[in-house]
Amino acid sequence: MAKPRVGIFGLTSCAGDQLVVVNLEDELLDIVGAIDLRSFIMAASHPVEDEFDVALVEGSVVTGEDEERVKDIRAKSKLLGAIGTCAVWGGIPGALNHVGRNTLYQAVYGTEEDLFKAREARPLRDVVKVDFSLSGCPVEKHQLVQALLSLLHGDLPSFPTVPVCQDCRFKENVCLLKTKGQLCLGPVTAGGCLARCPSHNIGCEGCHGPLDEVNFAAEAALLEEKGLPRERIARVVRNFAHQADLARIM
Amino acid sequence: MSKRELRLGNVRVLPKDLFPDFVKGLALFGKVYAPVVRPDGAHVFSPVERVADIDMAHPRTMLSPKKYLFPPETEMYQFSPEKGYFDPPVDTAKTVLLGVHPCDINGMLILDEVFRRYYVEPRYFARRQSLAVIGSSCEPDDKCFCKSMHSEYVDKGFDLFLTDIGDAHFVRMGTSIGDDIVAANPAVFRPVEDEDVRAYKHAENCRAQAYKAQVELDSLPQILELEYDSRVWKEAGDKCLSCGTCSSVCPTCYCYDLFDRLNLDVASGARVRRWDSCLFREHALVAGGHNFRDGRDSRMKNRYFHKQVGFVSEFGRPSCVGCGRCIEACPANISIIEMIKSLREEVKV
Numbered sequence: 001m002a003k004p005r006v007g008i009f010g011l012t013s014c015a016g017d018q019l020v021v022v023n024l025e026d027e028l029l030d031i032v033g034a035i036d037l038r039s040f041i042m043a044a045s046h047p048v049e050d051e052f053d054v055a056l057v058e059g060s061v062v063t064g065e066d067e068e069r070v071k072d073i074r075a076k077s078k079l080l081g082a083i084g085t086c087a088v089w090g091g092i093p094g095a096l097n098h099v100g101r102n103t104l105y106q107a108v109y110g111t112e113e114d115l116f117k118a119r120e121a122r123p124l125r126d127v128v129k130v131d132f133s134l135s136g137c138p139v140e141k142h143q144l145v146q147a148l149l150s151l152l153h154g155d156l157p158s159f160p161t162v163p164v165c166q167d168c169r170f171k172e173n174v175c176l177l178k179t180k181g182q183l184c185l186g187p188v189t190a191g192g193c194l195a196r197c198p199s200h201n202i203g204c205e206g207c208h209g210p211l212d213e214v215n216f217a218a219e220a221a222l223l224e225e226k227g228l229p230r231e232r233i234a235r236v237v238r239n240f241a242h243q244a245d246l247a248r249i250m
Numbered sequence: 251m252s253k254r255e256l257r258l259g260n261v262r263v264l265p266k267d268l269f270p271d272f273v274k275g276l277a278l279f280g281k282v283y284a285p286v287v288r289p290d291g292a293h294v295f296s297p298v299e300r301v302a303d304i305d306m307a308h309p310r311t312m313l314s315p316k317k318y319l320f321p322p323e324t325e326m327y328q329f330s331p332e333k334g335y336f337d338p339p340v341d342t343a344k345t346v347l348l349g350v351h352p353c354d355i356n357g358m359l360i361l362d363e364v365f366r367r368y369y370v371e372p373r374y375f376a377r378r379q380s381l382a383v384i385g386s387s388c389e390p391d392d393k394c395f396c397k398s399m400h401s402e403y404v405d406k407g408f409d410l411f412l413t414d415i416g417d418a419h420f421v422r423m424g425t426s427i428g429d430d431i432v433a434a435n436p437a438v439f440r441p442v443e444d445e446d447v448r449a450y451k452h453a454e455n456c457r458a459q460a461y462k463a464q465v466e467l468d469s470l471p472q473i474l475e476l477e478y479d480s481r482v483w484k485e486a487g488d489k490c491l492s493c494g495t496c497s498s499v500c501p502t503c504y505c506y507d508l509f510d511r512l513n514l515d516v517a518s519g520a521r522v523r524r525w526d527s528c529l530f531r532e533h534a535l536v537a538g539g540h541n542f543r544d545g546r547d548s549r550m551k552n553r554y555f556h557k558q559v560g561f562v563s564e565f566g567r568p569s570c571v572g573c574g575r576c577i578e579a580c581p582a583n584i585s586i587i588e589m590i591k592s593l594r595e596e597v598k599v
Contacts, residue, residue: 027514030514030515031514034516145514146511146512149512149513149514149516150512152516153512153516158509159509160507160509160524160526160532161530161531161532162494162526162527162530163491163492163493163494165491165493165494165495165581166493166494166498166525166527169312169313169322169494169495169498169499169579170322170323170498170525172292172294172312172313174290174291174292174312175495175579175581177581178579178580178581178583186493187491187492187493187581188491211492211531212531213492213531214491214492215488215490215491215492215546217488218488218489218490218491218582219491222491222581222582
């Protein structure tokens with residue numbers, strides 16, 4: 001059987017998810033050996049971009065170039081996966097979506113001129129059909145490996161869709177939200193991180209983005225009850241998943 | 251041998267100053283796990299490194315001993331093209347669980363029933379058989395309602411049971427293993443005197459008086475059925491965060507999810523069992539995208555109905571043991587005590 005042709009791409013983002021691929025030290029040779037990696041500009045020059053069985057795309061769609069690029073990748077790929085919270089939720093490039101691009105241009109470049117045909121940061125699914133998603137800022141190594149192995153096996157990647165809280169309970173962490181009144185988005189955030197931040201007494205900031213169905217209203221009400229201002233809550237929610245924020249909290 | 255010794259042959263007294271020797275002596279029967287106080291103040295069942303870390307009078311541990319019998323994540327089986335399906339090794343190292351409260355012992359007895367009712371779950375019982383259980387008495391706090399759930403006392407499910415009677419523990423032997431532990435450590439136990447019996451009765455009476463929280467169990471299944479459409483569910487569903495904490499900390503919740511974890515050869519791997527929660531949206535999601543319990547209120551209701559209705563008709567008792575963990579841990583401050591009180595109010599028409 002021919003090795004699956006794979007391309008790994010980045011749109012507007014920090015390239016952190018692509019870096020996770022490169023950092024798969026123990027697994028990288030096995031995985032790269034099992035696939036035909038045709039385009040991965042972070043690791044290899046001379047990309048070949050005709051057809052892909054699987055495209056992994058990180059980053060959000062911000063510029064006109066991003067939009068063209070992801071549409072082109074889509075057209076060439078049988079399966080397209082969004083990797084990282086930028087690709088799945090808009091991520092950090094969307095944190096200031098509500099401010100408006102003109103204002104941001106003015107603040108950063110001193111002009112309101114549309115330099116990059118930039119729009120509000122959008123997740124891939126707003127622009128193209130996405131076949132599977134793997135959130136995380138960056139994606140979790142262990143989930144990325146399982147996702148790639150699933151694809152090699154012929155399955156779409158799938159993970160238990162549970163909140164961060166579940167791993168906190170498994171680790172018998174003291175609940176930062178309940179016990180310490182800290183701003184923790186664990187209950188509304190997709191798990192997979194093994195409760196990394198709460199395990200170090202840092203409230204979850206929602207870097208994996210929200211679960212499909214979350215009770216933002218109750219979470220926000222609880223945090224307000226604990227004395228946290230609504231604007232601060234909204235800001236933290238916006239950091240990684242502006243879309244969720246708009247739809248569900250503001 | 252005196253008449254008293256014959257009559258009270260299965261009880262002893264363990265003076266507290268000999269407790270460290272007692273714990274040392276337990277090593278013969280397995281690795282000792284007990285509730286220890288972590289630096290952050292939380293009580294967790296952990297391997298005992300120093301006897302001084304043990305807190306037998308803990309209000310409740312974060313997780314119950316369920317975690318040793320039915321761990322949060324385990325491999326059900328492994329598979330490979332060469333060997334087919336095969337069992338992963340089960341850790342059956344001899345283990346002593348020290349300081350298990352009656353609610354948690356009853357929780358284990360409930361899990362025993364569940365895991366052998368239709369199919370015997372061999373991994374569970376392999377672990378179960380490697381456990382020695384040393385129960386201990388407790389002081390109910392404002393979240394304990396084990397008495398309402400008839401779980402405040404145990405007459406089985408332990409090898410030894412220690413009741414605090416002041417400067418000593420009153421020790422009941424429940425099994426031959428308990429008897430062996432006593433026989434192997436003759437220096438730490440003394441026979442029971444009249445005064446010890448009086449102190450034991452007094453301790454039990456004080457404990458019975460100490461309960462503050464209560465859930466009225468009478469006709470509860472019927473009340474829940476009558477209040478199936480009550481606003482109480484809707485209100486709780488609006489508060490619930492679907493975080494699944496109640497299920498994780500519950501000593502009797504046993505629902506799990508299954509998924510495969512592949513090895514790098516993409517041909518071998520393991521089928522993994524992971525604790526699930528009926529409060530998670532995907533718990534009742536089926537092929538085609540239909541969800542039997544799409545709303546949080548219906549998921550909340552399902553949890554109560556399973557524990558207080560379905561389990562009662564199938565096993566003759568609720569699967570709740572009144573340990574109070576779900577009340578203590580719920581970030582949304584939903585309390586089963588208040589929920590049931592509210593539902594009972596609804597039937598007063």
